[in-house]
Amino acid sequence: MRIGQLARRSGVSVRALRYYEEQRLLESARTPGGQRDYPDEALERVQLIQDLFAAGLSSRTVVELLPCVSTGVATPAMLEQLIIERDRIAARIQDLNRAKKKLGHVIENVTAANVVQD
Amino acid sequence: MRIGQLARRSGVSVRALRYYEEQRLLESARTPGGQRDYPDEALERVQLIQDLFAAGLSSRTVVELLPCVSTGVATPAMLEQLIIERDRIAARIQDLNRAKKKLGHVIENVTAANVVQD
DNA sequence: CGTCACGTTGACGTCAGCTTCAGGTTAGCC
DNA sequence: GGCTAACCTGAAGCTGACGTCAACGTGACG
Numbered sequence A, B: 001m002r003i004g005q006l007a008r009r010s011g012v013s014v015r016a017l018r019y020y021e022e023q024r025l026l027e028s029a030r031t032p033g034g035q036r037d038y039p040d041e042a043l044e045r046v047q048l049i050q051d052l053f054a055a056g057l058s059s060r061t062v063v064e065l066l067p068c069v070s071t072g073v074a075t076p077a078m079l080e081q082l083i084i085e086r087d088r089i090a091a092r093i094q095d096l097n098r099a100k101k102k103l104g105h106v107i108e109n110v111t112a113a114n115v116v117q118d
Numbered sequence C: 001c002g003t004c005a006c007g008t009t010g011a012c013g014t015c016a017g018c019t020t021c022a023g024g025t026t027a028g029c030c
Numbered sequence D: 001g002g003c004t005a006a007c008c009t010g011a012a013g014c015t016g017a018c019g020t021c022a023a024c025g026t027g028a029c030g
Helices: A005-012 A015-020 A043-052 A057-069 A075-112 B004-011 B014-022 B041-054 B061-073 B076-113
Strands: none
Touching: A005 A043, A015 A043, A015 B076, A043 A057, A043 B014, A043 B076, A057 A075, A057 B076, A075 B041, A075 B076, B004 B014, B014 B041, B014 B076, B041 B061, B061 B076
């Protein structure tokens, strides 16, 4: 699969995929002419990267953890890092829940009585 | 209260407070000499701003919503925006929960059997 | 009056995850 | 051989929420 097709399938831009490679998040074989050629598994890989990014991990952290996330084999250091990231995510969820609650209260109060006519 | 004290109390840097003013998120009175002078309510205000930033709102959005969040009075457009943001936060929480679950699984599998000795 | 922490503005730097641009190459089809 | 879409690399630009530096003004104390 070439880069354009992977981009369309994954919903990630072509340039972003090349950026992932620069960051060593994603490998590619090359055609004799030098064009990138991806195996089918690359699609899952890209989606995994997206998930981890979406969870707020940096590319540096992702590059460190990708091996064990996809293979299930980890060094003690990796395991520690995994736990740190999971806890960070959990804390972030707490924050977001607080903010959501706050906005929810505002919405309730506002809808109840105080909508200003324009 | 001057800017340094507000910074220490709120845990936000002096630079950040001036940035908030630039972005029209925070007002200040001025001493005859031109130094910023904040009322006590500024502390709550700063904390509110931090909460909204932490929830992923942009300063542009915060500046639009701050009036109604602090006063409880909103236009229909503000109300719509509030709901959009709350839903965005809720979606984000979903994402994070998925990522957390995924990392949790990896951690379990890894701790169970596959820790590699260094 | 000096002094020194604290304050002021303005401009530039930073970081991450890209996008955009420029200038050139490859692949596949007729 | 020629056309066009798709691809390549390298470099510059972008956004947002500040950090950092320079050069200078303020204010409380003794």
